[in-house]
Amino acid sequence: MSGIAPLSPIEAARTVGLSTTIPVEVIFAAGLRPLDLNNIFITSGITADLVEQAEREGFPRNSCAWNKGVYAAARGLGLTRMVGVTQGDCSNTHATMEMLQAAGLRIIPFAFPYQPEDAELLSLSFRRFAEALGTTLEEAGEWKRRLDAVRALAHRIDELCWRDGRVSGAEQHLFLISCSDFFGDAQEYGRRAEALIAQTRSRAPMPQMIRLALVGIPPIVEGLFDFLEKRGARIVYNEIPRQFAMPDPTRSLIEQYSRYTYPYDIFHRLDDIRAQLKLRHVDGVIHYVQSFCFRQVQDAILRKNIDLPILTLECDRPGPIEMSAETRLEAFLEMLQGGLTSE
8 A cells, every 4th residue: 555654653762764874873773763764755655745745834846856755754654853964965954854843853963074084073973973862883883793794785686786687777776775774674674685686596697788877866756777678778887876885895884984975075976986887887877867956066077077978867756757758768778779789
């Protein structure tokens, strides 16, 4: 059944809402349950209704639909607290958190430094965050070691997609992006990841397809992966979801989140993007941009620094891919196919 069912008072009391990937180890160490509201929103089956609800309650039409979905999902679940990322996420997060605070939620602030090299400031943010939740960095470090094993499963699923061709782009995307909260239960995530990995042992490798990268924030539209695969293309590199899985193993919690590229400037992301495009033998890049998002400005920098064909795909509200976007995607694939045939 579609919709969002309110949490019980006990569940609500132990759940912390998220609007992006933050040090989830701290939440687990505090004995609490993280819940990424982006995932709740996009899988609700009533995405359009949630966007309209947020607009009725004050969000302007010309603002990001992801923010509206996060707000409406938090309200629908009956959450009592949220983490508000004051630097390192969407520029509209402040106003969204203020709307939730006005609705009675407790907002717990967390900020990434502007530059990941500022380890002292990042460490201070972690300590304040841990104190706010009643735990310590030492306890969070223990959870990092536990989650390293779970994240290794996500990395294996990623490899099974881009290297072995036994996992679809949609499956890869689901398990990478879900590392933001591990479905609220790291053990359950591990069981589901192991089950998928086991299934792939009996799968034949997928036929050779056009190899695509999807960079930028996760798309709000439905069916993009299936649409591409039905037309002979497969996304083998999901930039931001891959970062959610913390792809570069580290010894310390602070170092781990200093290597996590999403909260920092575009140039740190570019280093990772270019390396992965080469490693995964990508043929073309789809840069997804959300309407009314400040990250649209970064499209010009990406185009100057990536030596591959790029299609910029902009969408506004959730729902099926619009016909105009389908036409542009099909033309892009035809162009890429023509280039591969001529080689």
